[in-house]
Amino acid sequence: MKPIACFAIAVLMIACGGRETADDQALHQAIANDRVGTEVTFHGSATDNPTQAGDHETFHVRAATGELLEIDHNTSLAPFVPLHKGDGLVIHGELYIDPGPRYGVHCTHAHTSSGCPNPGWIEYADNYYE
Numbered sequence: 106m107k108p109i110a111c112f113a114i115a116v117l118m119i120a121c122g123g124r125e126t127a128d129d130q131a132l133h134q135a136i137a138n139d140r141v142g143t144e145v146t147f148h149g150s151a152t153d154n155p156t157q158a159g160d161h162e163t164f165h166v167r168a169a170t171g172e173l174l175e176i177d178h179n180t181s182l183a184p185f186v187p188l189h190k191g192d193g194l195v196i197h198g199e200l201y202i203d204p205g206p207r208y209g210v211h212c213t214h215a216h217t218s219s220g221c222p223n224p225g226w227i228e229y230a231d232n233y234y235e
Contacts, residue, residue: 124226124233127195133170135200136208144223145210146197149174151188162186166196175209178227178234183214186227186234198225 125146132147134140149166152173156163160181166174176196178186188194199212199221212221215235226235 124228125197127169129169132168132200133172136172141200141202143200144197144225145200146195148193148195149176151190151192151194154190155186155188157185164188166194172208175203175207176213176227177209177211178213179211179218182216182218183226184234186229188229192229195228196225197227199223 125144127146127148129147132145135143135145148169152165152167154164155178157180160179162176162178162180162185164176164178164186166176168174176198186194196210196213198210201209201211203209212218212223213225213227213235214221215224215226217224224235226233228234
């Protein structure tokens with residue numbers, strides 16, 4: 106019976122996209138408890154237009170819980186996100202502290218790199234940038 110249950114769960118995850126759902130309070134708690142390196146999935150609103158610096162697209166978002174975060178999206182591993190100031194999006198990646206100190210999220214791409222143990226993504230305008 107156990108293999109059938111595992112198969113059913115796998116089919117359900119594939120049918121539903123298999124992506125994490127946004128948990129804004131988990132992001133808030135990770136920041137409050139300084140849990141750098143935590144995987145987070147949250148709603149945000151762009152506070153500026155993205156800029157491209159080398160192989161990274163950078164922009165800032167205001168999380169649904171009020172935190173301001175820098176997003177560092179590696180465009181050598183994932184497509185550029187064509188968002189604009191004020192646009193809403195969902196982000197899945199890894200929490201880090203940027204010099205300043207300011208919290209940020211990186212590892213927002215499906216192809217992992219040496220600094221990113223888990224795949225991530227950005228959902229914007231019904232598309233996934235991963």
